[in-house]
Amino acid sequence: MNKNFIKLVKALVIILGIGWLLGQLIRYFLRSKLAKFAQQVNEAAREQQQSQNRNSTPKNGNVHVDHIPENFKAKRSKEIKGGDYVDYEEIKE
Template structure:
């Protein structure tokens, strides 16, 4: 009777450890999936906000770049005074 009780307790403990191990691994996988979905949602939101607010230039012709550099060499300084009302 004592042997039977010891065997039942040992098997119960072993099953408990196995169940705990498998649950932890499943929960870790689930948490990783949730984090990945959250990252994808953030990327999508950032892409949407960028497309509304920012201006992206993919190509600038070479002749335009040379002309632009020549135009910015110097300028006229205009002295001004701030008028308070």
């Protein structure tokens, strides 16, 4: 029984050692793959942002308006009547 117990303990130690070693190897490879993937995602995002910045900046003298609210023109035409003259006097103290 003593020999069987020693064999069992050896087997358990070997199995635990192999399991620990595999866990460490898997952890190392997953970290390296995850870091590589994160670097690729960051690079793609950086390139996309740079291309958007290049495309969205207007050249000298050019202005691009994406959206003008519909009620903006209606408000503006009602507020400004034009041609009204207001006479005023300067008050000196």
